[in-house]
Structure formats: structure tokens, C-alpha cells
Amino acid sequence: MAETLFNHPRYPLLVVISGPSGVGKDAALERLKERHLPFHFVVTATTRAPRPGEVYGEDYFFLSKDQFAEMIEEDELLEYAVVYDDFKGVPKQQVRDALNSGKDVLMRLDVQGAATIRNVVPGAITIFMSTVSEAELAERLSMRNTETAESLKLRIATARKELLRLKEFDYCVVNRQGELDETVDKIIAIIEAEHCRTHQRQISL
């Protein structure tokens, strides 16, 4: 018995990276991938058409609306949402396989999607990415050059609303301008620390 206690288990984690649009979630995940750690990065399923250069199974799983509907019916999506006229969601089997192989699973979701995961998978670790200030978020969004003044205003208003939900998350990582590696280090530290928790929950989907 004592021997079992000595041997602290290391259960794979389900980690959700979330936060307002423009905080740098994609950039952080890209940088994380470059670290070549034994993580599984979730590939989202979508019904939208591939854009030039996008690779099936790498950027997204491109599915027909029929295929997507089937996955919904078979309860094979951990979470899904309608984005404009298209659907996107997280295939359950993929996450299950990765966890079974002992890998920590990382996924990027909007604040609403993170809330869904928290309900479906109580053991999931949720990280809210933020910026130092609202001004910095506005600056990032306007640098995208894809935002009109109106849509920028809308995104900032949404971010404010989303920040009010910060306390629903386990962690908050402030992504400071030009300090993406620091942000990635913090995410890795959170994952490492979670593996050391005495109260760990084994995730089953």
C-alpha cells in the first residue's frame, strides 16, 4: 500500500486555452507546438470549405454538413458551435485516443465553448488568456487589418463581457506584448503543476 502511495500517478490532462478574440490564442498554440512536447493538439472538425493551403487532418477535419450532423446525433462531439453558416466542433474519439495514449490534450476554444467543456468534462483544466490592458487588446485587433471600426467595437464589447467570466476558469495567463515565450512557459508550468496535484481526476469521455 505504501508503495502505491509513493508512486504518484500521472494522468493525462485535458487543457482548454480560451480567452477573447485577439489575445493571441493561435500564436500561443503555434509556439507551443514548436516546443515539441508530448502534447496532442486537437484538430477541430468544420463544415466550412478549406482555404488555399489548408490541409485535411492538420488544420481541420473538413466534413460535409451531413457528416457533421451524424456526429452530433451519435454524440461524438465534445462541443460544437455554429459559426456564421458553418459548424465546428471537437471530435470526441480523437481526444479519447490521445488521452488513452497518455498524452495531455490541448484545445483552443472560445469562452462559451470552454464553459461547455467544463460542464461535460469536470476534470478539464481551463486557461483564460488575457492581455495587460483593454488598450492592448484593441491595438492587437486593429493590427489585424481585417477589422472594420464597427467590428472592432463589437469585439471589444464582447471581450469585456467575457472578462466577467474569468472566475469560471482555473487559470489566467496574461499574454504580454512581445512576450509570447513567457506566455507559453506559463502554460507549460500550469500543465506541469497540474500533474503534481495530489487531487487529480482521471478523465473519461
Next chain:
Amino acid sequence: MAETLFNHPRYPLLVVISGPSGVGKDAALERLKERHLPFHFVVTATTRAPRPGEVYGEDYFFLSKDQFAEMIEEDELLEYAVVYDDFKGVPKQQVRDALNSGKDVLMRLDVQGAATIRNVVPGAITIFMSTVSEAELAERLSMRNTETAESLKLRIATARKELLRLKEFDYCVVNRQGELDETVDKIIAIIEAEHCRTHQRQISL
């Protein structure tokens, strides 16, 4: 208000490193000191006489039994214990000063001392250091050459009892043989992750 939300606070932490005798707490703290991070390492007060080479205020605060009794009466010790015929304890003011200066405070305590701190300071972070197996702990203890067969047996029995209290701790760090830097990295990751928690408790003594 939103601006305040963006600005995630970084409250200093009180971190207790504990675990059975022989797991390597002292070695881990020594290695941590060498990293030159902005931590305050608690200097314990003791009534025992200094050993050759020990420096006042660096290794211990060497106090008379009268001085120690006074500190107990004035409630100026966070925790104290009787070790053989001598007393040792953690001076409150030192911890208070370090926290006020914004530094994370680290202290080394036995399992009983850690339990006391948990009651007195509910926001304290407690880390249980362990070894991979009981055999490894026995090996480490016997390598000390200061243990008789009887005292070794006693220490192992105590370690078994202490392991049953693991779940009272927030974290468990397994100190693998020859991997002290890995152990120190884990402790640092835990501290970094705790600073990112959305539910932080400001410590007041």
C-alpha cells in the same frame, strides 16, 4: 472595471515544502537558492546552540529559551515545535516582511508543521516531497551513515504514516534519484502556476 479585470494581480505566496525525512527537502531548497529567483527562504528560529560554521540569521536565528518563550507568548511564531530538548519555529514578522515586499516565501517543514501552517494560513501552498519508492527512501536514509538500523526502521515507519497524509497537501513532487533539477523545476512550475490561478487568496498574518 474592465481594465482592472485585465490586470491580473500577482499576490505573493506562502509555500511550504514538506515530506518525510530523507526525501531531499534540504537539497531541493539549496538548489532552488542557486537559481537566484526572487524568493524569500525562511530562516528558522532555534534554541539549540550553533554548530561550527553556522551563521546567525543565515542558517538559523539562535535564540535563548527565554527569547523563544517570549515569542510564543507574543504570538510571534507562525508555527513551532519541540525537537528533543530544543525549540524551533518560524518567526511571523520575517514572513510578513517578505510578503509585504512582494516576495514569495518558501519554508521547509515536517508533515506536522505543514498541517499547522495549513490551519493558520489557509492560503498557503503545501508541497509534499516524495521518492519514487519506499526502497529509494530507505537507500537515501542509509546513505546518510548517521542512522542506526533501529532509527532507520523508525524513520521508514514514520514516512509510511506521513504518506497517508499526502491528500492534505496541494501538490506532490516526486524527487527522483539524481534528478534534483527536475524536482526544482517542478517546484518552480507550481509557484508560477499558482500565480496564474484565477482564485487567489491574499495572505495576511
